Amino acid sequence: MKQLLLVCLCLPALAHAAHGLGLGHPPRYAADFRHFDYVNPNAPKGGTLTLPVSGGFDTLNPFTLKGDHEAGVAALTLDTLMVKSDDEPFAMYGLLAEDVQLASDGLSVTFRLNPKARFHNGDPVLAQDVAASFRLLTQDKAAAPMYQFYWADVAKVETPAPRTVVFRFKQRNAELHMILGELPVFSRKSYPKGLAAAPNALPIGSGPYRFARADGGRLSEFARDQNYWAQNLPARKGMYNYNTVRFRYYRDDSVRIEGIKGGRYDFVQENVARNWARAYSERDLEKRGLQKHEWMHGNTAGLQGFVMNQRRAPFNNILVRRALVESFDFESVNSRLFHGLYQRSNSLFTNSSMAAAGKPQGRELALLNTIRSKLPAAVFDENVTESPQIDPAAGVRPNLLKARALLEQAGYRYRNGVLADKNGRPLVLEFLSPSKTYERITAKWQRDLAKIGIRLNVRVADPAVYQKRLNDFDYDLTIVVYGNSESPGNEQFNYFSCASAKTPGTRNWAGVCDPAVEALLPQFAGFKNREELTAAARALDRVIRHQYIIVPNWYSDRHRVIYRNTLGMPARAPKYYQAMDWALKAGWVK
Structure with missing residues (x-):
């Protein structure tokens, strides 16, 4: 492969073809690299x-x-335009694409395909196949909606030459040229009548x-x-x-x-x-x-936890959500069931430099100040919310008392062992579980909630039923993982935008639709360097944690x-x- 210049977002965008791209950092592997360091080339x-x-x-x-x-x-069975390196926060190297060129104005990216690339049916991989793959995934109504959200800033795709494909953008997007490298490419012959007409058909891959x-x-x-x-x-x-x-x-x-x-x-x-x-x-x-x-x-551990669906009562009340967060006794579950093998999750970016800490400062504070009117004062005046701790000597009782006080502020009253609203309706919740494993984990939580008058029912669903209910947002609480990396980006729209909250099948499991969050999300598309990305991630993390949408679980x-x-x-x-x-x-x- 010929010697090519490297492209890095920490420098002005260069209109030169490159073998690899690094998001906010130079690519680790040079143009003449032979293999990744974490493989055995002679295996x-x-x-x-x-x-x-x-x-x-x-x-x-x-x-x-x-x-x-x-x-x-x-x-x-499917190759992508580029391949992600597992040694770097976010770097991509050519696979189907022999090289990649980001326009100097940042409003388009050009991939030149490797002439050796072949599909399993013997056909060459051409620009028309790349364009057809993109259009099907983002425009076909039967496709999973995550593709549409992930590449939402692509205005159009062009094929000026048989092995050249150009994606033009609606606006500058800091990571779009790289995440397009993750596009799974299949032959344009795969689904000539669309996905709905071939619900069980294999794509023709390479x-x-x-x-x-x-x-x-x-x-x-x-x-x-x-x-x-x-x-x-x-x-x-x-x-x-x-x-x-x-x-x-x-x-x-x-x-x-x-x-x-x-x-x-x-x-x-x-x-x-x-x-x-x-x-x-x-x-x-x-x-x-x-x-x-x-x-x-x-790895960034992201955030695993029991998500609360704000689309339905009582989870549209932040006081109820805060009470449930207070009530979960992680320390006892970890020692009794997990043999002390886990640590408590505390952030959307657990185990990462992207996690918010203390009070906002520096770039993060400057960013939050631009949306101060949309945020509660606690975001600025208090340390970022941490997962509640259970004192081993006192046990969970002090936390349950805090939880009950919050529920009383929300209008609930505790009478004869039952917590009821102003109309006398008891507070009954359902936890939708994909596995019997979570029955033993939630058993203590059920007992603790019963002490303050809440009945928590656990429903174990067949995997197919569970997935359908998840897609339809048909649950009170369930277990999810907000998967994140050292380079968070467009996936945050899928997690937290108002559009995704209203679209079945997205990963906005909590139903977040908040003006402050909407104002922060564009930062993940428009950052110029890793410092700006880190500030955006910490700001979003802080704002979401103050909304108490999830009862944090654990990580290793x-x-x-x-x-x-x-x-x-x-x-x-x-x-x-x-x-x-x-x-x-x-x-x-x-």
């Missing part, structure tokens, strides 16, 4: 990797809003694997493309080494646990602390050639994994990564 090809996946699937079309999607089609077979929503299998066009490119060297990748689906976690001990899986990430501590004896694992490992990571600074002794992994892990993703991309069979 052998061959063998099988079998992974567990929760739930089931009823469609092989990965783009539709409706249906339970198969886990591997998008990740394994990725490292081809779909091989499926078995009744319980198993899916992919075969490595022996002639994969990109296998020797720097962004793919040493990656996707297994001849076969197999996903086995399970409905109940006990089935997964027994499957691990029975040797049905080659690699498992264990996210349940009790299982990690007690479910797997060394003897059971040794019999199957398995071993436990802990991998440290530097390490991945807990079990895998076969015959599975090889590179000597060095990247800084930012998901365990199963890294094992799938960079592992091999010895």
